[in-house]
Amino acid sequence: MQQTFLSLDARQRNNWREAFPNLVCGRLDDVSAATGLVWVLQPAGHGVEGLVKRLRLSLAGRLLVLLADEPSEDDAMAALAAGASGYCNGHAAPEVLQQVAMAVENGGIWVGQGLMQRLLASTARLLPAHKIADSSWRTSLTPREQEAAVFLARGASNKEIARQLDITERTVKAHVGAMLEKLHVGAMLEKLGARDRMQLSLIINGIEKQR
Amino acid sequence: MQQTFLSLDARQRNNWREAFPNLVCGRLDDVSAATGLVWVLQPAGHGVEGLVKRLRLSLAGRLLVLLADEPSEDDAMAALAAGASGYCNGHAAPEVLQQVAMAVENGGIWVGQGLMQRLLASTARLLPAHKIADSSWRTSLTPREQEAAVFLARGASNKEIARQLDITERTVKAHVGAMLEKLHVGAMLEKLGARDRMQLSLIINGIEKQR
DNA sequence: CCGCCTACTGTACTGAAGTACGATAGGCGG
DNA sequence: CCGCCTATCGTACTTCAGTACAGTAGGCGG
Structure with a gap:
């Protein structure tokens, strides 16, 4: 630059x-x-x-x-x-x-x-406060979806999330799909392509905005 | 709790x-x-x-x-x-x-x-300052790898990164592989399994520590 | 009762990611 | 010259993620 x-x-x-x-x-x-x-x-x-x-x-x-x-x-x-x-x-x-x-x-x-x-x-202890401002994603998700979201945001695989929540991977996928839907991931044309857990993670971790 | x-x-x-x-x-x-x-x-x-x-x-x-x-x-x-x-x-x-x-x-x-x-x-504008403290990942990567890392951390696909850097997906994969190696992703036994771009993103975005 | 929502699940498929087998080429220092 | 590093690239393969076709069951409100 x-x-x-x-x-x-x-x-x-x-x-x-x-x-x-x-x-x-x-x-x-x-x-x-x-x-x-x-x-x-x-x-x-x-x-x-x-x-x-x-x-x-x-x-x-x-x-x-x-x-x-x-x-x-x-x-x-x-x-x-x-x-x-x-x-x-x-x-x-x-x-x-x-x-x-x-x-x-x-x-x-x-x-x-x-x-x-x-x-x-x-x-110093206010810095993570940023997370609060960006926790609006929770309001769009059901309690169970939120539980899955927290694990997903930390990089857990579907298999690992399933283990943690004592459900099948199939159900994890359903929850992830619901998150993608409810948090409108990939819905905007100017952000082509990305409709995956990575975008979810960015939103849940407060790095990207929920749309 | x-x-x-x-x-x-x-x-x-x-x-x-x-x-x-x-x-x-x-x-x-x-x-x-x-x-x-x-x-x-x-x-x-x-x-x-x-x-x-x-x-x-x-x-x-x-x-x-x-x-x-x-x-x-x-x-x-x-x-x-x-x-x-x-x-x-x-x-x-x-x-x-x-x-x-x-x-x-x-x-x-x-x-x-x-x-x-x-x-x-x-x-408000101090919050991203947190990034400074966690940009040590840069010291482990070559300049080109760093360029790729920035895009990856924002959720870009290999294809998109390739387009941005004017290289092939194959080369992006090589850079990603190098990042995984140099930032020791997936190397610790207590964090089984996760050796992927998601973990890289967490490190680059300052959410997880580099090992 | 019906519709909606939530939570859960199976089967099958496609595509992206990651890895393993390589490779070339240029720059730099010993 | 050689070894190392960086940047780039091909082919082939496996695995995981996401999606599409469904489905069951329970709770709640109109």
């Missing part, structure tokens, strides 16, 4: 170029050529929230990482809340920048160690 | 019993008989943090949900930070209690809707 570094004066730093030899540098007031992952060097005296929001608008949803020469945890929080995918030191080592890019490109977010520890300390 | 409700006076409420007919009730000052999932009715005037910490110590790591008759978001945060797995209204409907138990027993945590929304608003 292309890395675009934006700053007031289109500067290019050694650590940036060392991390991404083919990077592109541009100016904050002209983001038309910005492609791929966009890194924004925070200008002094600018409110983080407004900056990030404005840029996200003009960048049309492209991934944005905020670079700060004087990192602050409050700014980090504001940037992330405004929609940035990452926040790190503008002078960070190349390896760190690469790590950030990797995480962000894979749908993750990145914040510095200090802030990460602070956030994780308060939210 | 056994549900144990602890309070100052070993009380038993209708909503509790309706949610869990076989519940056990006990007193806060004697947790020796507490088994399974432990629900603690918060006594008035008690600091949440100290209470939770003390109980977690005497409960030897058992799962603990704090019940509050006058729920407060600050108390919820404190309880969770102190290690509680859940925080909800002591008068909550039986269905809610069951939902809480289910979430907690499945490794999740539970907080009320208001706090959840507040936390999710500030942490």
Whole structure:
């Protein structure tokens, strides 16, 4: 993925170029050529929230990482809340920048160690809460189907599920078929093909949305 | 799983019993008989943090949900930070209690809707950060294998992966086989049988650990 | 009583996945 | 040069998953 570094004066730093030899540098007031992952060097005296929001608008949803020469945890929080995918030191080592890019490109977010520890300390046990938001699949299934679903989501074979629930594989297949039906797996044309236990697992594990 | 409700006076409420007919009730000052999932009715005037910490110590790591008759978001945060797995209204409907138990027993945590929304608003984009911690699978795979892995983890068929990477299905199978090998899927005897893309998906999505 | 839902089950079939037998080709380091 | 690694690929086979044709039985509500 292309890395675009934006700053007031289109500067290019050694650590940036060392991390991404083919990077592109541009100016904050002209983001038309910005492609791929966009890194924004925070200008002094600018409110983080407004900056990030404005840029996200003009960048049309492209991934944005905020670079700060004087990192602050409050700014980090504001940037992330405004929609940035990452926040790190503008002078960070190349390896760190690469790590950030990797995480962000894979749908993750990145914040510095200090802030990460602070956030994780308060939210560490909240992370699995995501499962709750995505447990709506249960409302579509009968109790027995739910029992089978839990095993299936962990990768159990029909044979193993049958053993666990003391039923035949044939019945497991019936339950799986019901899940596929009720959770509308494979029903959308833009997601051709996949109508299998894998998609069920993704839904039950909260990685994909139920349709 | 056994549900144990602890309070100052070993009380038993209708909503509790309706949610869990076989519940056990006990007193806060004697947790020796507490088994399974432990629900603690918060006594008035008690600091949440100290209470939770003390109980977690005497409960030897058992799962603990704090019940509050006058729920407060600050108390919820404190309880969770102190290690509680859940925080909800002591008068909550039986269905809610069951939902809480289910979430907690499945490794999740539970907080009320208001706090959840507040936390999710500030942490929503932090949730995928969990992926960073579990991306060690990448270090075991070649770049090309990693590319295939990402598609596989999202449920793509070999045929679809082949199309995306402009290779044949045969090569996709080779990459999948390499993943299974390098990530040691199916190698442990206590997890008999499962040596397939499903297990790979669980590992890559951070749901199972790489062995 | 009837219809619907849930839970369970058999037989038969097709297709995808995984594995085993290979193979070629290029790059890199000793 | 050789060995190893990576990326790619063919043929053949077995097994599991998913689907289609059914079916029985019990509970519940209109």
